[in-house]
Amino acid sequence: MTLSEIANGKLAPRTGIRLDNISKRYGDHLVIDDVSLNVEPGTVTALIGPSGAGKSTFLRCINLLERPDSGTIQVDHHTIEPGKVINAKDLAALRRTVGMVFQSFNLFPHMSALKNISFPQQKVLGRSKEEADERALQLLERVGLKDKANQHPGRCSGGQQQRIAIARALALDPSIMLFDEPTSALDPEVGLEVLAVMRELAEDGMTMIVVTHEMQFARDVSDTLVVMADCRIIEQGDPKAIMSDPQEARTRRFLRAVLER
């Protein structure tokens, strides 16, 4: 069984997401300037760019952890206009469709690895404890951490914690996964474990949007590369094409800086 089959009990529904004219400002400070992005079902989009470009903020706008000031989000027949009142049903649908993995893992420290994955299933999807635990164990096994089921996150390495966090998000059957610099807090070797899980998930056909500095991953795994700088998207397209022949001077400067270190 593949990772997303375990998550779903069946093949994941293929859902894309469409964001139009998203803008966000903190007071007078513009952080996202009229950004639009269409993500096709089953594709991987890598979001790269210098820090401060607004990548993470934009990603967090997608599941409304940050509330954009204007724009529209279309996912799974729901259209959300964050500038207006968002009804609870749309918000719940959005959060159910979209799973998220954070740079700092954000596992619940007072729960075992198993409970971290099982608890949200029971609360959000209303699954029984037995069913949720079984799902959790299957997912833990798949990310190679079955032996950590009863350990608390504090006893797990960063790479292990991040894999548990991925399992926790997958357990809720999302059809889109957001990754916010999932390996940036990990040393390079440990980051590979996490990237391997993400690769597998991409091969399963999960729709993924990944903010990352891992250029190798972006080149090999993503279908679309999106370059952000100064609060907007400056270039997007085929990753290999952009990396070998960037059209924008800003992209060239950024790629030179990250690839030549």
Add this chain to the structure above:
Amino acid sequence: MDALSAVLQGLPMTLVLTLSAFAIGIVGAVPLAVGLSSPNAVLRLVCRLFVDLVRGVPIIVWLFLLKFGIQIGTFKFNPVGAAIVGLGVVSIAYLAEIYRGGLESVPRGQLEASSALGLANRTTFFGVLVPQAFRIVSPSIATYLTGLLKDSSIASTIIVSEMVFQSQSFARQHPTVEGILPYVLVGILYIVLSLPVAYLSRSLDARMRKAVYA
């Protein structure tokens, strides 16, 4: 050992005052702590004013105000009632501040993860925030409880016959060197009483540390 039996006569009252006020505080501080960190600015301000007012006035003044300053129809507080209500309200204010600090010290990422998972606000509060905050605040709560135990002696000033009141009565009847004895004994008793609280707090803290990190 007349002195000892005199002091011990006050022990039940000391325990009643301390435990009643603590129970009032533990429960009453929950809504106040939620109010203190409410997004509603008016509610926040009202709660803040209440906490600052209660904490800004010495307990002895509150007890005098309650005992001698309140008459509603024919209702007046008896000494024990005034002491329990006074110490209880003061406990609410102090414990609410402790709770609020605990809730705010839970990392922001925990709330973000809960939102991203789609957990309801209630579930996030009781399932994610409170268990982590409790671990953080339990030593402070134990410290407050030992403080409250000693502060209950202030009730002696409004004629509640707890341990210090009993010591004073004994001393007044024995105006010799013997008169100092009940104060020595009552001091020792307070220390003895606070030991189990300190012990409980340490073992609770150690156990929860283990529950979080083991």
